[in-house]
Amino acid sequence: xxxxxxxxxxxxxxxxxxxxxxxxxxxxxxxxxxxxxxxxxxxxxxxxxxxxxxxxxxxxxxxxxxxxx
Numbered sequence: 001x002x003x004x005x006x007x008x009x010x011x012x013x014x015x016x017x018x019x020x021x022x023x024x025x026x027x028x029x030x031x032x033x034x035x036x037x038x039x040x041x042x043x044x045x046x047x048x049x050x051x052x053x054x055x056x057x058x059x060x061x062x063x064x065x066x067x068x069x
Contacts, residue, residue, distance in 0.1 A: 029036060
């Protein structure tokens with residue numbers, strides 16, 4: 001009978017914090033006396049990335065039998 005493995009507590013690394021600053025300029029037009037209509041177009045481009053890593057594990061087993069004569 002094999003002994004049960006001892007499970008160690010997990011190691012939790014600090015969260016990597018990345019700060020992104022976004023700037024937006026607002027223009028407030030004051031019209032005297034004509035009418036100007038401003039149409040602001042906003043485009044959100046959602047780009048998805050899926051980084052991936054790989055690893056290889058090679059396991060080797062060995063059995064020996066004494067089969068007598």
